[in-house]
Amino acid sequence: MMQSNFSLLDWLVFGGYFAILAITSYIWSKAKISTSREYFVGANTMPIYAVALSVLATSQSAATFLGVPEYSYANDFTFIGFYFSALLAALFVAFVLLPKFYAMRAVTVYELLENRYGAAAKKQAGIMFLIGRVMASGARLYIGAIAVSMILFGDVSFVHLSIAIAILMFGALAYTYFGGIKSIILSDVIQALTYMVAAIAVLIFLYYSLENVAIFEILSEHNKLAFIDTSLDGKFNLFGLLTGWLLLNIAAFGLDQDMTQRVLSCKNEKEAAKSLLLAVLLTIPTVLVFLTIGALLFVHYQQASVVQSFDGEQITIFMYYILNEMPEGLRGLVTVGAIAAALSSANSVLGAMASVAIEDIYKPWRLKRSAVDELHFVKASQNAVLFFAVVLSLMAMLSYFWQRNSELSLIGFALGVMTFAYTGLLGVYFAAIFTDRGNATTVPLALGGGFLTVLALQPYIFGIDISFSWQMCAGTFVAFIIMQGGSNE
Numbered sequence: 006m007m008q009s010n011f012s013l014l015d016w017l018v019f020g021g022y023f024a025i026l027a028i029t030s031y032i033w034s035k036a037k038i039s040t041s042r043e044y045f046v047g048a049n050t051m052p053i054y055a056v057a058l059s060v061l062a063t064s065q066s067a068a069t070f071l072g073v074p075e076y077s078y079a080n081d082f083t084f085i086g087f088y089f090s091a092l093l094a095a096l097f098v099a100f101v102l103l104p105k106f107y108a109m110r111a112v113t114v115y116e117l118l119e120n121r122y123g124a125a126a127k128k129q130a131g132i133m134f135l136i137g138r139v140m141a142s143g144a145r146l147y148i149g150a151i152a153v154s155m156i157l158f159g160d161v162s163f164v165h166l167s168i169a170i171a172i173l174m175f176g177a178l179a180y181t182y183f184g185g186i187k188s189i190i191l192s193d194v195i196q197a198l199t200y201m202v203a204a205i206a207v208l209i210f211l212y213y214s215l216e217n218v219a220i221f222e223i224l225s226e227h228n229k230l231a232f233i234d235t236s237l238d239g240k241f242n243l244f245g246l247l248t249g250w251l252l253l254n255i256a257a258f259g260l261d262q263d264m265t266q267r268v269l270s271c272k273n274e275k276e277a278a279k280s281l282l283l284a285v286l287l288t289i290p291t292v293l294v295f296l297t298i299g300a301l302l303f304v305h306y307q308q309a310s311v312v313q314s315f316d317g318e319q320i321t322i323f324m325y326y327i328l329n330e331m332p333e334g335l336r337g338l339v340t341v342g343a344i345a346a347a348l349s350s351a352n353s354v355l356g357a358m359a360s361v362a363i364e365d366i367y368k369p370w371r372l373k374r375s376a377v378d379e380l381h382f383v384k385a386s387q388n389a390v391l392f393f394a395v396v397l398s399l400m401a402m403l404s405y406f407w408q409r410n411s412e413l414s415l416i417g418f419a420l421g422v423m424t425f426a427y428t429g430l431l432g433v434y435f436a437a438i439f440t441d442r443g444n445a446t447t448v449p450l451a452l453g454g455g456f457l458t459v460l461a462l463q464p465y466i467f468g469i470d471i472s473f474s475w476q477m478c479a480g481t482f483v484a485f486i487i488m489q490g491g492s493n494e
Contacts, residue, residue: 019337019340026176026195029192033184041112045112045360046112053279055190059197060268061287067350071321083240085289090251091285092286095284103274103277131366139393139400141423145347149347163402174397176348181359182390186270192348205294206339224303224304249476263353299322355393363389426456432481447488451484
């Protein structure tokens, strides 16, 4: 077993970070919450800037923290186009979806379907979200835990991975369980600032370590400075950014409770729209920092032989650098940066899944049986947070065994599950908003149709190999057409 490379200074940084988490979680847990609406959307009192930073933090996972530099190291800067596509999607969500959500004082985004197609439609969309999120977020938790285990323990044994999972989930629970969305948003401000500071520190260190190196000449010589892809086969080409990736971003920002819950905690739709647009605008320079780190790592390693593996795991170039060359102190800061990225994703998904489970599924069922006070639903909400914490942890642990015993990567599939679910949701919502077609019967058929269409277009099913953009467009189109087959009842 390898030993951790953490120095005393690294451990001091690590301990200081968790001390801040402990103190703030204790302070924010003292807030009294009397209704489930207050628990899940903060009684619509959250400030714009806090919500914006929370959305920024939620959109950046540990996979993003480590994966974005890998993209620019291996390719160029064209990944930034994804976030300009996200800006277009945010405009659509801000001016089309948010006014409808606020008009009905929604706690979850799926309540719109109840108004349009009945309670069953809301429940069906909620269940699809929960299934997809368990797999996708469990996999993301696993990826974050791998990074933490490698850095802290020097290996990726199951025991150490489980400890890393527990560290991340305990940190997420410390905020989510007692304080609900208010605590989540405020903690996300800390997480966002933490990993942004870590990234900027690495960028500065890398830049000055390349003193007297012709950075721009080297990057230009190797075609690493492209920001726009006008080809038809690039992953982030203009066509894809304006079609499939745009649809993905509309779904992520407007139809996925994990992201939209934060925006629904604002005072009104105008403040919600401002917070969403500000979040995306802040994300662009943040991602540029990570892309620049990857580019500088390319310059740093261009003459070296780099084997990107560790203890049998494939690792990103940023992780390779952290494990092998990062100086003490900075290693501790980057470790807490990766943990911050993972925590911001974990605590947000716990709140989102609990809100859907309670507000869309349990609460309507319980109120049909008998009247009950709101404190019952507050406690039920906290119990749901605990339940999903256990489920996500088990999914992360399952990912460990799956990755080692299956040719089909669970991580690759699980991270795409929400994409599969998004196509059905997009088709249903587009029908609900822009047409008078569809009914309670066509909703589950459309949700399933979108999912199955994208699944059928995966190369491991029928050998069909088409770009992601076409998959998203095809799945959304099929779901929308299915909705058109039903008259509005």
